[in-house]
Amino acid sequence: MEAYCVKCKAKSDMKNPKVVRTKKGGYMAKGSCAKCDTTMCRMMSKEQAEEMEK
Ligand SMILES: [Zn+2]
Numbered sequence: 001m002e003a004y005c006v007k008c009k010a011k012s013d014m015k016n017p018k019v020v021r022t023k024k025g026g027y028m029a030k031g032s033c034a035k036c037d038t039t040m041c042r043m044m045s046k047e048q049a050e051e052m053e054k
Contacts, residue, residue, distance in 0.1 A: 017031035
């Protein structure tokens with residue numbers, strides 16, 4: 001999965017993405033940047049989250 005890395009200032013591959021719920025009930029993928037290991041997250045739709053949890 002691709003996400004924006006603030007450290008690389010570019011889109012990068014996310015390692016070990018995990019689906020987490022936000023306080024507002026939304027879904028977010030959380031993982032680390034494949035290039036620099038910085039924690040990165042990305043907002044997801046419910047459909048995307050359910051697809052990942054399979
Ligand atoms: Zn990075």
